[in-house]
Amino acid sequence: MLYPVYVHKDPDTAYGLTFPDFEGCFSAADEMQDIQRMAQEAVECHFDGEDIALPEPSSPEQWIGDERFEGGYWLLVDIDISKVNTKSVRINISMPEALVKRIDAVAKKQHLSRSAFLVKSAEMALQ
Known part of the structure; x- marks a missing residue:
């Protein structure tokens, strides 16, 4: 813009x-x-x-x-x-159920929601 x-x-x-x-x-x-x-x-x-x-x-x-x-x-x-825009956007993704369960378990240990865990993981991978 x-x-x-x-x-x-x-x-x-x-x-x-x-x-x-x-x-x-x-x-x-x-x-x-x-x-x-x-x-x-x-x-x-x-x-x-x-x-x-x-x-x-x-x-x-x-x-x-x-x-x-x-x-x-x-x-x-x-x-x-x-x-720059930090507005959250809802997305719909598909992944194996077993992977979702693993994500949820690790997110819970880190006191994060699934979304917060995925954002954190994506930011780390993109650095």
């Missing part, structure tokens, strides 16, 4: 990134080609552990005249919200 990022740079500094749609979220990039990557990383860090919905993107035109955004320029960056 394309979000506006305000970019400001002094001759002897990195590119500063400010995200008007995510209050308090900012970043920097040493090189212009790093702006996209640093923007994604900043948004992921900003929302890490938060269970709040991401706002819809604004447009740079909404911020014209705002004194916080003078002397720089606007970019639209593509934020992969699938890496």
Whole structure:
């Protein structure tokens, strides 16, 4: 999803990134080609552990005249919200009954629900 990022740079500094749609979220990039990557990383860090919905993107035109955004320029960056959105989604999966029983036994020992155990296991496997 394309979000506006305000970019400001002094001759002897990195590119500063400010995200008007995510209050308090900012970043920097040493090189212009790093702006996209640093923007994604900043948004992921900003929302890490938060269970709040991401706002819809604004447009740079909404911020014209705002004194916080003078002397720089606007970019639209593509934020992969699938890496940010923490909203739970119900899924339906099939697996052997014996495996479900083993999962439930281990989850119980760890004081976890089946869902929590599967999420934890998936996160570990994906690292």
